[in-house]
Amino acid sequence: MQDAVFIAAAPGTAWPLSREEADRHLRARYPDLRSWYKHAPVSDTDHLDFEVELDGLARHGSYFERSHLILRDGERAFWADTIAWFRQLLPAGTPVVVMAESNPDIALPLLPGANPREIGDLLQTLPGIE
Numbered sequence: 711m712q713d714a715v716f717i718a719a720a721p722g723t724a725w726p727l728s729r730e731e732a733d734r735h736l737r738a739r740y741p742d743l744r745s746w747y748k749h750a751p752v753s754d755t756d757h758l759d760f761e762v763e764l765d766g767l768a769r770h771g772s773y774f775e776r777s778h779l780i781l782r783d784g785e786r787a788f789w790a791d792t793i794a795w796f797r798q799l800l801p802a803g804t805p806v807v808v809m810a811e812s813n814p815d816i817a818l819p820l821l822p823g824a825n826p827r828e829i830g831d832l833l834q835t836l837p838g839i840e
Contacts, residue, residue, distance in 0.1 A: 713810045713838045715789050717796065718778035718817065720805030725776045727799060729758040732773040735799055736760055739792075750774075780811070790830035797824070810838030 719725050727735075729747065736758075737743050745760040757774040764784070772780045779796060781789040797806060797820065807817035808829075816837055820829065 712783065712785060713812050714780050714782040715786055715793075715833060715836075716778055716780055716809045716811060716814065717793055717820070718807050718809065719776070720807050720819070723805055725800055725804065727773075727776065729756060729773055729775045732775075732779075732799075733758050733760075735796075736762075736773075739795060740764075786810075786833035786836065787830035790826040790833060793820070793829050793833075794824065794826045797822075808833060808836065810836040812838035 733745050733747075736745065740762040743760055743762045745758055747756065748759050749756050755774055755777075757772050759770070759772050761768055761770050763769070765788075767783065769781070769783045771782060774780075781792060793808070800806065803822060806820040808820050809815075809817040813836070818832060818836065820832065824832070
């Protein structure tokens, strides 16, 4: 079982990126992306769900407006390049943390300017299911 990776605004902060902006950026990066706007009734939040085929497999994710990005269906290191790209969409200095879905109580800070290799190494240190 592969664990989803969460990339989130640090506690007490919010990102300036709407779900429509996130959708536009994701479509520019992944032209064959399919996406849907949804509402999560339990948390009463709007979000974007998406699917894209990468390396021959369907990969899924969600973007919750101004708070977090969830990436599924890939080993943690698989998402490192996407996380580095997404981090660049946020204003410089925006605090970002990463966590595993199976253990969301442990959030590690993502250093500004971290490259995909550094991000992959950080993701491997997260406790949870790999």
